[in-house]
Amino acid sequence: MNIASAFPTEQTKTVKSAKEWVSTLAKFREPNPARSNFELLITAVPFLALWAAAWVSLSVSYWLTLALSVPISMFLLRLFTIQHDCGHGSLFKNRTASDWVGRVLGVVTLTPYDVWRRTHAIHHSSHGNLEKRGIGDIVTLTVAEYQALSPLWKLQYRAYRNPFFLFGFVPAYLFFIQQRFPVGLTKTPKYWVSAMLTNLALLAVLGTIYYFGGWAPILLIFVPSTLLAATAGMWLFYVQHQFEETTWDHDENWDLHDAALYGSSHYILPSWLNWFSANIAIHHVHHLYARIPFYRLPEVLRENAELGEINRMTIRESLASVRMHLWDEDGKRLLSFRQARALTA
Secondary structure (H helix, E strand, O other), X not given: OOOOOOOOOOOOOOOOOHHHXXXXXXXXXXXOHHHHHHHHHHHHHHHHHHHHHHHHHOOOOHHHHHHHHHHHXXXXXXXXXXXXXXXXXXXXXXHHHHHXXXXXXXXXXXXXXHHHHHHHHHHHHHOOEHHHOOOOOOOOEEHHXXXXXXXXXXXXXXXXXXXXXXXXXXXXXXXXXXXXXXXXXXXXXXXXXXHHHHHXXXXXXXXXXXXXXXXXXXXXXXXXHHHHXXXXXXXXXXXXOOOOOOOOEOOOOXXXXXXXXXXXXXXXXXXXXXXXXXXXXXXXXXXXXXXXXXXXXXXXXXXXXXXXXXXXXXXXXXXXXXXXOEEEOOXXXXXXXXXXXXXXX
């Protein structure tokens, strides 16, 4: 991910400061319990129904089963985003209810809820701070840091930032391996408990699937749908902060609210993709006020048109972001390796 300068560009400045927007957004924070339950229901039920249909299709055609893994992955992505709202305490007024819904969904999404909630909170509280990179973000070096690396470490960083690695290998590694352990929080027993209980519940689910269906539903439904959802989630996570005019800064100049509003994108997606991603594309508003339920984010933009113009990024424009890898501290923008090379030359 990227992050931080307290100096937004002319194109993204608003009449109100980022901190002033917080007061405006406060009125949108209250969830509607009936709406929250409805959103959860219309996501979980189709997800389970599609899983059942895919299982039945195993006796018809494996290709049909694989095809059904695509819509399954889309509902899985939405379940993950709903779990994300639970982590922020924005889905229900009752925090305990949010946490237990999140823990159950964490088994489905392969994400230990309490571990993820903590690392994601760190991301929100340090987003854009060059001194606090490393947890809950995508590794991003400054031009100076990259130039100071040895040739071998430069090669490693370039390999890491390669889109085939970042969106091919990394999603599988994150969800199938890294999420099995409380990475970054290993000294706290609470997070080991969260990770291990999630792992045990996941093993119980997979064991039950194997007992009744063998390897076929695991290999042709569970694995592909999880990988597709993980890859889509990784892409959304990437473009939310990796764009040319994002913001990063050193601790002494960093501001939490500016980093949230100006360091997060407003990804312009078709309405159906916004539905499946639970409006996470309105990320600049979410980062500025994370307690707003996902289904109220469009309401925020309808009533505050000025916010809708900040950091707008179309799908076509977002494709260019995969070429931007280094933060230029002087120019306050992300650069490609070629641009950085020309700059230093």
